[in-house]
Amino acid sequence: MPATSRSATILEVARDAGVSKTSVSRYYSGERERLSTGMQQRIAHAAERLGYQPNPMARGLKGGPSGLVGMLVADIRNPFSVAVMHGVEQACRRQGLSLMVCNTDNDPTLERQNLALLTSYRIEGLIVNAAGRHGEALAELAGNGLPLVLLDRSLEGIDADEVGLDNDRAIDMALDHLIERGYRRVLFVTELPARASSRQARMARFESSSMSRQLEGEVLSLELNDTAGLDRGLSAFLDAATQQPTAILCGNGQVTLAVIRALQARRVPLGEIGLMGIDELDWCQLVTPGITTLAQPTDAIGQAAVDRLRARQAERTTPEPRHERFTPTLIIRDSTRRPGIDAPHCDETRP
Known part of the structure; x- marks a missing residue:
């Protein structure tokens, strides 16, 4: 039966799947594991055929699980935040959950208001990718039993599951690649690290790893909108009297874009001056x-963030927080291909 303009009901899904209304309710209320795999598949197929969408607000009003997952984001314009939000939403959809996103715009007042808003909707769990200035409020939520996952963040005083990039591994992969290409002097450009633990971790690892690899490593940290400061820092680094092959490593996608604009304004040829960034963005393969x-x-x-929330919901005890780190994929293009160096051309990918 094709979907119509009228939303299908839970009873119609049950009839189409050949199961009880209670089974469909369990499928969408966090008790899916109580159903057999075959029954889950029949319900999912019936819901798709009929165009059924669960109503999380109605479920919450009835006193049952709301089916809502909250997500607090520091800057919704950040390409990483958008990409990982898509991953969270896809995971929620597969598990019959709905995602409610609040953007703080790095504003402490807005962050506090959004936390209150999310909890007022009886969310079943909270994913935090924000500065976390209100650590006390988050700690109180976690202490009251709300499943909480920190995404790409660590917050002092909060014992919660963490999911994100293996920052040490990422920096080591970047430096090893640059060394392989013959670069011996590297500038690491990052946003001010105080607001995010991931920035702190990447900068600390760069400083220690560049020293252990006998690289001439320098760090430039600044506000993203400080174009004058960026230009001064790049000028000081690039104009220094040295014969060492030189490269720039960018701490995230937004920094990569800012650095490219600054280099283009100076007419600096990429490759001769190496450029590498953490975060793959659509335009990275398009920029010459x-x-x-x-x-x-x-x-x-x-x-993984959604899986950790669901695991916390199912646990009856409070085990130690779990920290899950992911390894990035190296995508090699010609911005790190030095003239005269025999190396593969663009779009070589390495795990």
Whole structure:
């Protein structure tokens, strides 16, 4: 039966799947594991055929599980946030959940208001990809039993599951690649690290790993909109009297874009001056000569965040928080291909 403009009911899904209304309710209320695999598949196929969409608000009003997962995001314009949000939403949809996203815009007042809003909707779990200035509020939510997952963040005083990139591994992969291409002097450009633990971790690893690899490593940290500061920092690094092959490593996708704009304004040829970024964005392969990146597995990270929430819901005890880290994929393009160096051309991918 094709979907119509009228929403199908839970009873119609039950009849189409040949199961009871209670079974369909269990499928969409966090008790899916009580149903056989075959029954789950029949319900999923029937719901898809009929165009059935569960109503999380109605479920919450009845006193049952709301089916809502909250997500707090620091900056919804950040490409990483958008990509990982897609992974979270896909994972929620597969499990019959609905995602409610609030953007804080790095505003402490808005962050506090959004936390209150999300909890007022009786969310079943909260995924946090924000600065977390209100650690006390988050700690209180976790202490009251709300499943909480920190995404690409660690927050002092909060014992919660964490999911994100293996930052140490990412920096090591980047430096090993640059060394392989013959670069011996590297500038790491990052947003100010104080607001995000992931930035702190990447910068600390860069400083220690560049030293252990005997690279000339320097760090430039600044506000993303400080174009004058970025230009001054790049000028000081690029104009220094040195014969060492030089490269720039960008701490995230937004930094990569800002650095490319600054280099283009200076007419700096990429490749001769190496450029590499953490985060794979659609335009990285389009910018001449193609930008070498470390791609985060954002769909897998989003899935893991939802899985941790569901696992916490099912647990009757409070075991130690679990920290799950993911390895990026190295996508090699010609922005790190030095002239005269025998190396593969663009779009070589390495796990």
